[in-house]
Amino acid sequence: MRRSAVTMEKKAGVPYRLFDRLCGLSPNDDFIMFLSQISGRPVPMKYRRQRGQLVDAMLDAHFHIGGRKLAIGANPTCCSISAACCMRWALRLPSR
Numbered sequence: 655m656r657r658s659a660v661t662m663e664k665k666a667g668v669p670y671r672l673f674d675r676l677c678g679l680s681p682n683d684d685f686i687m688f689l690s691q692i693s694g695r696p697v698p699m700k701y702r703r704q705r706g707q708l709v710d711a712m713l714d715a716h717f718h719i720g721g722r723k724l725a726i727g728a729n730p731t732c733c734s735i736s737a738a739c740c741m742r743w744a745l746r747l748p749s750r
Contacts, residue, residue, distance in 0.1 A: 668692075677735045679709070 659670035671688050675681050683705075690697045728736065 675735060678739060679705075679712075 656672060659672065662668050663670050669692055673681060673685060676685055686697055686701060727733075
């Protein structure tokens with residue numbers, strides 16, 4: 655991706671930033687803020703409202719699933735991302 659981004663920047667003058675992932679609230683916040691910065695426009699109210707709704711839903715879900723046990727079966731990348739999300743939600747992951 656870096657090579658494509660550098661080429662776009664050279665040809666069109668479009669700045670780029672590489673993101674490790676877009677899974678999770680913080681990485682998505684970083685992405686939306688980057689788009690806002692390069693466009694020179696504020697983040698649309700629609701996305702601010704949706705983010706607020708998501709945070710509310712995550713908080714509500716925390717009380718229902720917090721402290722529960724969960725097992726994840728997936729490829730290593732998906733497992734690490736899913737495990738990080740589960741840890742934030744206070745789910746206990748069984749060790750091997």
